[in-house]
Amino acid sequence: MLALEIKDLSVRFGEFWALEGVSLAVPEGAFVAIVGPNGAGKSTLLKAVLGLVPFRGEVRVYGLPLRQADPMWFGYVPQIKAFDRSFPALALELVLTGLRRSWPFRVSPKEREEVLRALARVGAEGLAERPLGRLSGGQLQRVYLARALIRKPRILLLDEPATGVDRVGEVDLYRYLEDYQKASGATVLMITHDWEAAHHATHVLVLNRKVVGFGPPEKALTEACLRQAFGHVGHAHGLFVEGSRG
Amino acid sequence: MAEALGYPFFQRALLAGLLVALLSGFLSPFVVQRRLSFLGDGLAHAAFAGVALGLFLRGEPLWFALPFTFLVAMAITFVKERTELSEDTAIGVFFALSVALGAIFLAKARGYVGDAMGYLFGSLLAVGPLDLLAVGLMALLALFFLPLWGPVAYATLDRELALADRVPVVLHDYLLSGFLAVSLVLAVKVVGLILVAAFLVIPGAAARLLARTFAGMTLLSLLLALLSTLGGLFLSLALDWPSGASVVLFQALLFALALAKTGLSGGK
Numbered sequence: 001m002l003a004l005e006i007k008d009l010s011v012r013f014g015e016f017w018a019l020e021g022v023s024l025a026v027p028e029g030a031f032v033a034i035v036g037p038n039g040a041g042k043s044t045l046l047k048a049v050l051g052l053v054p055f056r057g058e059v060r061v062y063g064l065p066l067r068q069a070d071p072m073w074f075g076y077v078p079q080i081k082a083f084d085r086s087f088p089a090l091a092l093e094l095v096l097t098g099l100r101r102s103w104p105f106r107v108s109p110k111e112r113e114e115v116l117r118a119l120a121r122v123g124a125e126g127l128a129e130r131p132l133g134r135l136s137g138g139q140l141q142r143v144y145l146a147r148a149l150i151r152k153p154r155i156l157l158l159d160e161p162a163t164g165v166d167r168v169g170e171v172d173l174y175r176y177l178e179d180y181q182k183a184s185g186a187t188v189l190m191i192t193h194d195w196e197a198a199h200h201a202t203h204v205l206v207l208n209r210k211v212v213g214f215g216p217p218e219k220a221l222t223e224a225c226l227r228q229a230f231g232h233v234g235h236a237h238g239l240f241v242e243g244s245r246g
Numbered sequence: 247m248a249e250a251l252g253y254p255f256f257q258r259a260l261l262a263g264l265l266v267a268l269l270s271g272f273l274s275p276f277v278v279q280r281r282l283s284f285l286g287d288g289l290a291h292a293a294f295a296g297v298a299l300g301l302f303l304r305g306e307p308l309w310f311a312l313p314f315t316f317l318v319a320m321a322i323t324f325v326k327e328r329t330e331l332s333e334d335t336a337i338g339v340f341f342a343l344s345v346a347l348g349a350i351f352l353a354k355a356r357g358y359v360g361d362a363m364g365y366l367f368g369s370l371l372a373v374g375p376l377d378l379l380a381v382g383l384m385a386l387l388a389l390f391f392l393p394l395w396g397p398v399a400y401a402t403l404d405r406e407l408a409l410a411d412r413v414p415v416v417l418h419d420y421l422l423s424g425f426l427a428v429s430l431v432l433a434v435k436v437v438g439l440i441l442v443a444a445f446l447v448i449p450g451a452a453a454r455l456l457a458r459t460f461a462g463m464t465l466l467s468l469l470l471a472l473l474s475t476l477g478g479l480f481l482s483l484a485l486d487w488p489s490g491a492s493v494v495l496f497q498a499l500l501f502a503l504a505l506a507k508t509g510l511s512g513g514k
Binding site: 050052071074076083084086087088089090093094097100101102103104105106131 | 404462
């Protein structure tokens with residue numbers, strides 16, 4: 001079954017086309033690494049799938065038009081951004097929004113237990129009572145991941161989840177993702193600049209406003225594809241899958 | 247002081263003040279966390295234009311200020327949502343427009359302007375039975391806003407996550423602006439045009455210094471708004487000071503105490 005079916009998707013910001021005629025069929029349980037240069041429309045693609053930006057074309061989720069898809073099917077980890085650090089909130093409250101889709105006025109003991117389990121799953125059990133404003137980038141990323149996982153999503157959308165995370169944290173992060181995917185059979189779409197992570201995905205989407213390549217890493221991560229997307233191959237040289245040059 | 251409670255004018259001012267304190271104490275955390283202090287100022291100036299229009303047309307100023315301020319709040323939100331202009335720019339435009347209109351209405355209303363000081367700084371004597379009724383109705387209406395506390399707070403922290411979860415964030419923005427506008431106009435009689443914006447900022451700001459959670463901040467803000475209104479109105483009566491100035495002074499005192507506590511404890 002297809003988890004996500006995107007047909008002829010285009011997104012325009014004023015005169016600028018961020019995405020043009022993107023078509024894509026993502027099978028259930030796929031782990032898709034999305035790569036492309038800056039400004040390629042990677043984040044815009046995830047936002048279109050979440051309904052955050054107006055688009056032309058069609059997005060179907062498990063066969064249903066996007067509007068009919070339950071928002072609880074999606075677990076979204078946004079890019080670490082300059083979010084409002086002055087907002088008085090504890091990590092556990094943010095995680096709980098993943099279940100409630102609303103800010104909690106009070107947290108019941110049952111909810112607290114569930115949040116603690118979600119935080120433990122990403123190695124962040126000690127952060128529950130910590131104010132959000134005092135978390136490091138890596139800790140914040142784990143809390144956002146716990147927030148996405150607590151709702152047991154069918155589709156996980158991650159926008160550069162390893163940004164601001166040290167190497168050890170990055171390895172942990174990918175392990176949590178893999179564990180979750182194995183246990184749940186969820187579909188994962190992850191924007192990454194990490195070529196190694198892209199090689200471990202079941203599918204790679206090479207994007208530069210249009211689909212440049214999509215398929216298993218050995219098919220998508222070719223020199224020709226990367227040259228077309230990036231204009232050069234740069235540090236990706238030597239990372240092509242054997243026999244895929246040309 | 248107890249005998250003051252026997253005066254009907256003081257009973258009305260006190261009741262209206264406490265109801266307005268409940269409204270502003272509830273809204274203040276949103277104003278602070280969404281950085282809407284300038285919106286409060288902009289709407290206060292819109293209320294000034296509305297009051298001036300009322301004086302010019304020789305009607306009850308409050309009934310002109312209410313729709314006028316509400317419309318300006320909607321217009322500011324519309325410009326923010328539908329254009330690439332920032333909210334403070336939109337406020338700046340309507341702020342200036344309101345002051346210009348207010349000045350013209352006041353100039354034309356010369357000779358009919360009543361107690362201008364009352365409108366500028368608030369007056370215990372200014373709260374009539376109809377004003378009290380309006381504040382009471384608004385407080386009742388505010389009860390319908392209570393279930394929106396969670397979704398609006400969610401969008402206050404992370405608008406994108408709330409939108410992804412299909413929270414009607416834009417509708418809530420309009421509701422919040424409208425609620426702010428109406429509460430602000432209703433507070434004018436007690437607090438005055440000049441200080442009414444502070445009424446929407448200081449309780450939330452003081453609460454933010456003390457609270458760890460947004461729920462805690464909201465409860466503290468309500469408590470501080472009620473305390474300062476109570477203290478300020480008695481101060482106003484005892485010393486014959488303008489009521490708005492007395493309440494805001496009391497709020498500033500509570501803010502200073504919160505600041506001192508935060509400073510002494512080296513943070514929260």
